[in-house]
Amino acid sequence: MKDMMRAAMVIARRDFSAVILTRTFLFFLLGPLLPILIGMAFGGLGEKISSDSLRPAVGLSMPPAEAARMLDAREAIARRIGADHISALKQAPWPADPSRLLADSEAGYVAVVSGTVDQPVLTGQPSGIARLEGDVRLIASAAKTRAILPEVHVERHPVARSASGQTQARLATGRGAQIVIFLLTMLLAGMVLSNMVEEKNNKVIEILAAAVPIDAVFLGKLMAMLSMSFIGILFWGGCAMAALTLLAGPGFAPPAPAVGWPVFLLLGVLYFAMAYCLLGSLFLGIGAQAATVREVQTLNMPVTMGQMVVFFFATYAVDHMGSAPEIAAAVFPLSSPFAMIARAAQDAAIWPHVLALAWQALWVGLIIRMGVWLFRRHVLNAGAKRPLFRRRATPPV
Known part of the structure; x- marks a missing residue:
């Protein structure tokens, strides 16, 4: 196990350096910001036009x-x-x-x-x-x-807490966290596919398989892509916080989740990592089976559509805390990160998250093992396998 982790770290450092130390990584960081800025500019212009001249x-x-x-x-x-x-x-x-x-x-x-x-x-x-x-x-x-809404003075009685208002605010926080984790996962996890296919076509994967265990290759690539994703998230998160402070002002205070902001942010990072590893390990297995980019795109579509169905199921479960759909969403590995981050916003208990993270990590290992088994069976041993349909030999004339 120790040797495999050491080999995985070597693979991760190799892939991480190959991605970070390139000029295209800068465009990767700036890419998601440009559509947001353009959308905000055109949104404000459209609102002004509609309110001024087209209304x-x-x-x-x-x-x-x-x-x-x-x-x-x-x-x-x-x-x-x-x-x-x-x-x-x-x-x-x-x-x-x-x-x-x-x-x-x-x-x-x-x-x-x-x-x-x-x-x-x-x-x-x-x-x-x-x-x-x-x-x-x-x-x-x-x-x-001629009695046009006379002025009536409203006396204010502010309170520190409202049970219904707090519930709705925490529900909104949970939904927002679900959407952020889902978008980041779908945006970043797809890069694992192209990386695997490229190295298969260049025969690099066969050299790596001869030097280190296949499990270490898969795990190392997953760790490298996850580390690169965290760099992008830090950059985008800093830009989002700066924009929020500039637009909303320093006094803006979002509704606090049930577990508190420090624990909620930590859980958000962990659940994103688990969601990324679950989907990324699945993509690694798909990329290991595909021979061309066209096959990757063909296989990627059903997985993406299935993940969207899983996400919609998790968002439905947010409104039904403790019900059978919410428990099922928390147990099913692919929807568990989204369901549990919403639970963290509404329930202060910590022990369910410890169990959920351990359960998700177990499934990451199982999916990687399944991908490694399929890779060994259908790629590395492709020449030794007997064909499923054997052509009947032509009898001599």
Whole structure:
């Protein structure tokens, strides 16, 4: 065992140096940040465009006095509940035919309110009328009564703890941790596949197999890729913390999990490592059987789809702590890291995590052993195996 671990460390150091000491590793670190920055930029631009110029308004074709009452009522309501929660009103020509106003594409009216405050008439498409009728009725009622949501002082009584609010906050923390671990695992574990196929094609794996045990080769490659993943996570995590501090401010305090933030972060690292090793060892076995990149892609798809099903099962179990689905998700090895990190956010007990980590480590070893057995049987001993279907010899003429 000691010799195998020493050989695995040699393989891990070799693969780790081969990946880290390259220029492409810098692009690997910066790659996930570029889509996020571009998405944030275009998201803010799209929101500004939609709120400034593309947001449809309701045309107000009423006599000037009536229109002024409607506009004042709408502004008063918007100050109380927010401008985004009440339809916008825009002064329209009066007198005018509402149908012609709606036919004018440059006006940008989604509907037109005509008539008077006492008897407003809403003209538009059926879907627009159904969506806007409630807002128009509220504005007209406030304009008619002239009692536009009077100010009421609300006395504040803050409390340090709310059981329902704390439960919901911890549930959100658990779901967020599940999503982060899943995305990082799916982003990083796939690199193990291409690494194995490349060395098989270059005959390097046969040289390594002759020098060290195959178990050490598999374990060393898994350790190297996991170490490289931790470097990427440290870089991305630092960027995320800097952005969060800049956008949310130094006083931002996320809801604390049940086990506390130090233990929760430690468990998050351990469960990510286990999720990565479980999926990575599975990918190692697949990569060891595949001969080309095309075969890797073909075999990778079912595993990825299956992992997504496992993740959705684990997210469903979050809402049912202690139920049969939640226990099954915690016991099944591929979903266990996601289910247990959610449990850490909602339950303060530590001993289940010790058992879960030991259980997951056992399955990592079993999957690696299965991959090694298949590699020896179907790759290293391929020449010694008898064919499954033997061609019948042609009798001499």
